[in-house]
Every structure is written in C-alpha cells, then in structure tokens.
Amino acid sequence: IRDLEIIAVIGENMRGRPGISGRLFSALGDQKINILAIAQGSSERNISFVIARGDREKALTTVHRAFLG
Numbered sequence: 001i002r003d004l005e006i007i008a009v010i011g012e013n014m015r016g017r018p019g020i021s022g023r024l025f026s027a028l029g030d031q032k033i034n035i036l037a038i039a040q041g042s043s044e045r046n047i048s049f050v051i052a053r054g055d056r057e058k059a060l061t062t063v064h065r066a067f068l069g
Helices: 020-030 053-068
Strands: 004-010 037-040 046-052
Touching: 004 053, 020 046, 020 053, 046 053
Parallel strands: none
Antiparallel strands: 004 046, 037 046
16 A cells, blocks of 8 residues: 555553553544554554654654544
C-alpha cells in the first residue's frame, strides 16, 4: 500500500502503565485520524501505528499535545 506513514511513540515510563495506549488512540480518534495497523514492542516501551501519509502532520501534533502538553 502506498502513501503510508509509520509513527512510533517511545518512552521508558510506558512499561506496565495502564492507559497509555488509550490516551494515544483516543487523541488520534478525536482528530479523525484512521489507524491502519498497531504494534507494540515486546519491551512495552514503544507503540507503533500506521496511518495515511496525508495525516502525518496532524498525527504528530496530536501525539505531542496528548503527552507533552
């Protein structure tokens, strides 16, 4: 499939912390960003997701706002 982006959210404090994935995907959903695929690393320190390339900037801004204020 063409014109896709993979975005990874990485953080030491994600491991064993409930609600991080919900916070991430709720923020993206609120912005009407469609998630095509999701993967979590075995270390639980990263979550990756695939979106349409056209949503890249909006997704990055949304993730930053959700976690960095």
